[in-house]
Amino acid sequence: MIGAALLPRQFRLDLPLRRDASGRFLPWIIALMVYLAAVGGIALIWLGDTLNQWDESLTSKLTLQIPADTSAARIDMVLGALRQTKGVVWAYLLAPEETAKLLEPWLGSSVSIATLPLPRLVDVRVDPHVAIDYATLRQQLDTIVQGAQLDNNGTWLAGVREFALRVEGVITAGVLAVTALIVTIVVFTARIGLAIHRTIIELLHLLGAQDSYIARQFQVHALGLGLRGGVIGGTAAFATVVVLGPAAHMFALPVPIAAYGIFDWRLWLLLIVTGLAAGGVAMLTARITVLRQLARMP
Amino acid sequence: MVRLENVGKRYGTDAEILHDISLTLDPGGFYFLTGVSGAGKTTLLKIIYLAETPSRGLVSLFDTDVSAADRATHNALRRRIGIVFQDFRLVEHLTVRDNVALPLRIAGAAEREIRENVPELLGWMGLEDKLNYHPAQLSGGEQQRVAIARAIVRRPDLLIADEPTGNIDDEIAMLLVRIFERINRLGTTVLIATHDVAFASRFSHRHLHLDRGGLSAPKTAPGAPAAAALGGSSPSSGAANLDQDSAPRDRAEAEPEAPAGPADPPAPGDASAEAQ
Ligand SMILES: Nc1ncnc2c1ncn2[C@@H]1O[C@H](COP(=O)(O)OP(=O)(O)OP(=O)(O)O)[C@@H](O)[C@H]1O
Ligand SMILES: [Mg+2]
Numbered sequence: 001m002i003g004a005a006l007l008p009r010q011f012r013l014d015l016p017l018r019r020d021a022s023g024r025f026l027p028w029i030i031a032l033m034v035y036l037a038a039v040g041g042i043a044l045i046w047l048g049d050t051l052n053q054w055d056e057s058l059t060s061k062l063t064l065q066i067p068a069d070t071s072a073a074r075i076d077m078v079l080g081a082l083r084q085t086k087g088v089v090w091a092y093l094l095a096p097e098e099t100a101k102l103l104e105p106w107l108g109s110s111v112s113i114a115t116l117p118l119p120r121l122v123d124v125r126v127d128p129h130v131a132i133d134y135a136t137l138r139q140q141l142d143t144i145v146q147g148a149q150l151d152n153n154g155t156w157l158a159g160v161r162e163f164a165l166r167v168e169g170v171i172t173a174g175v176l177a178v179t180a181l182i183v184t185i186v187v188f189t190a191r192i193g194l195a196i197h198r199t200i201i202e203l204l205h206l207l208g209a210q211d212s213y214i215a216r217q218f219q220v221h222a223l224g225l226g227l228r229g230g231v232i233g234g235t236a237a238f239a240t241v242v243v244l245g246p247a248a249h250m251f252a253l254p255v256p257i258a259a260y261g262i263f264d265w266r267l268w269l270l271l272i273v274t275g276l277a278a279g280g281v282a283m284l285t286a287r288i289t290v291l292r293q294l295a296r297m298p
Numbered sequence: 299m300v301r302l303e304n305v306g307k308r309y310g311t312d313a314e315i316l317h318d319i320s321l322t323l324d325p326g327g328f329y330f331l332t333g334v335s336g337a338g339k340t341t342l343l344k345i346i347y348l349a350e351t352p353s354r355g356l357v358s359l360f361d362t363d364v365s366a367a368d369r370a371t372h373n374a375l376r377r378r379i380g381i382v383f384q385d386f387r388l389v390e391h392l393t394v395r396d397n398v399a400l401p402l403r404i405a406g407a408a409e410r411e412i413r414e415n416v417p418e419l420l421g422w423m424g425l426e427d428k429l430n431y432h433p434a435q436l437s438g439g440e441q442q443r444v445a446i447a448r449a450i451v452r453r454p455d456l457l458i459a460d461e462p463t464g465n466i467d468d469e470i471a472m473l474l475v476r477i478f479e480r481i482n483r484l485g486t487t488v489l490i491a492t493h494d495v496a497f498a499s500r501f502s503h504r505h506l507h508l509d510r511g512g513l514s515a516p517k518t519a520p521g522a523p524a525a526a527a528l529g530g531s532s533p534s535s536g537a538a539n540l541d542q543d544s545a546p547r548d549r550a551e552a553e554p555e556a557p558a559g560p561a562d563p564p565a566p567g568d569a570s571a572e573a574q
Pocket of ligand 2: 339341461
């Protein structure tokens with residue numbers, strides 16, 4: 001309580017809340033919650049980024065395989081059909097040598113390409129923002145050259161995206177659960193505080209204190225505890241990024257947070273927002289709890 | 299100022315502790331509430347300072363019907379009352395200074411005003427060197443003076459003291475009544491509860507006597523005016539109050555522990571204390 005006289009009146013406590021045992025463990029519990037929420041949030045950002053990257057690289061890149069014995073005229077027709085399709089930016093027929101080079105790792109350089117019935121490959125780039133009706137396109141290509149195969153990353157990506165959405169849902173639910181847990185803990189702490197300090201609270205009432213005067217003390221206290229938890233949890237989350245980032249790089253692990261530089265402004269925004277939110281949620285919860293409890297007192 | 303009509307009080311299904319209490323306290327009056335232990339004095343005071351609600355009857359404080367008023371209004375009314383509790387109820391973890399500042403803070407007084415007025419009042423109460431003590435570090439008498447300082451710091455319209463002369467010797471009790479009289483002279487209505495009818499009779503102030511839960515004229519008050527404010531039927535009884543200096547002086551003026559300072563207490567925090 002040293003220096004209490006120097007505190008602005010808004011932060012002055014008549015109730016000895018700072019001595020309550022609850023004040024000792026609450027910041028740590030909140031810190032754990034904030035840590036989980038922050039790491040979850042970082043994972044969310046990573047997931048969004050990764051999806052965007054895939055959108056740009058994978059959706060736009062397709063490969064068409066044409067059976068080896070297809071005539072040049074038919075190949076031209078296929079290329080023409082592709083280029084006329086809306087959304088296709090470019091279709092480039094790889095020369096047999098280029099195809100061979102691509103396959104070299106599997107075939108070995110000693111094998112003569114001329115002796116092998118290599119399929120012809122067409123590198124197709126599409127505009128990721130245009131929805132292409134792949135079913136119709138495939139049918140069309142198949143009528144020109146039977147056995148033409150269009151690898152569509154898009155369908156595969158749709159599955160990934162769906163999965164990613166589910167993961168996002170789980171993380172969001174996790175963050176909500178964490179918030180609910182903080183609320184619950186603060187509600188109980190505030191109620192315990194009200195019970196412990198009942199005699200002083202009664203005295204404050206007899207001296208004419210409005211409910212808001214008493215609630216403010218719990219509010220200020222909870223804000224302090226919440227912010228403390230926010231700082232501890234945020235620091236831990238930051239440390240995780242700092243440590244796991246290079247480590248993941250070293251072992252080439254697909255750890256989400258490894259994708260983040262510590263200078264990413266979104267990381268900082270996330271940490272600050274989670275920390276402040278912990279304080280805000282704790283403060284608001286304490287206020288509402290105390291006001292509701294006091295309204296029941298005579 | 300304070301008006302009770304046919305007030306009754308019972309806890310749960312117990313027998314009634316107070317019945318048909320009707321009384322009026324006039325502004326500026328000085329009253330003793332007497333009655334043996336268990337007569338219901340504290341209960342009656344609690345009803346007046348809004349710590350208990352009556353089971354029946356009407357309570358009006360400062361011309362406000364209490365039963366019809368909401369919570370915020372109750373608190374506003376409480377801020378006009380100073381209470382010296384029977385057990386003082388000082389806040390253990392707060393210093394003497396902060397204990398006395400509490401009513402001012404609750405009323406939203408400025409810190410600067412608190413810094414000036416609280417030490418001045420405590421000085422007047424002879425506690426200038428105990429400002430930063432905690433209640434546990436004080437003697438019983440000192441604690442009582444802190445409790446009184448807290449009750450009067452806001453210049454209340456009504457001062458209620460429950461058994462302030464309970465466990466202290468006669469001289470100190472006399473001194474306390476002198477302090478209450480000074481406060482009364484500044485315009486505060488004073489109501490003091492005591493089981494000691496003989497002690498109360500040594501002063502010429504009006505008496506309210508509780509006998510088994512009902513108000514009656516005091517039985518053993520030789521020489522004291524029996525005219526109490528019973529039933530609000532004698533509004534002119536305030537005259538008794540003008541003559542308070544004629545109360546026994548034999549030892550009052552020679553108190554060894556008489557608080558140093560001005561004849562009248564300072565008037566801290568009166569205006570802003572009423573901020574609602
Ligand atoms: N909360 C309560 N519940 C039940 N009965 C109560 C309660 N408070 C007081 N009483 C009863 O009311 C009666 C009057 O009590 P009260 O405290 O008003 O007496 P008093 O005149 O102040 O006595 P004393 O001089 O000893 O302080 C007592 O019989 C007591 O048992
Ligand atoms: Mg009593």
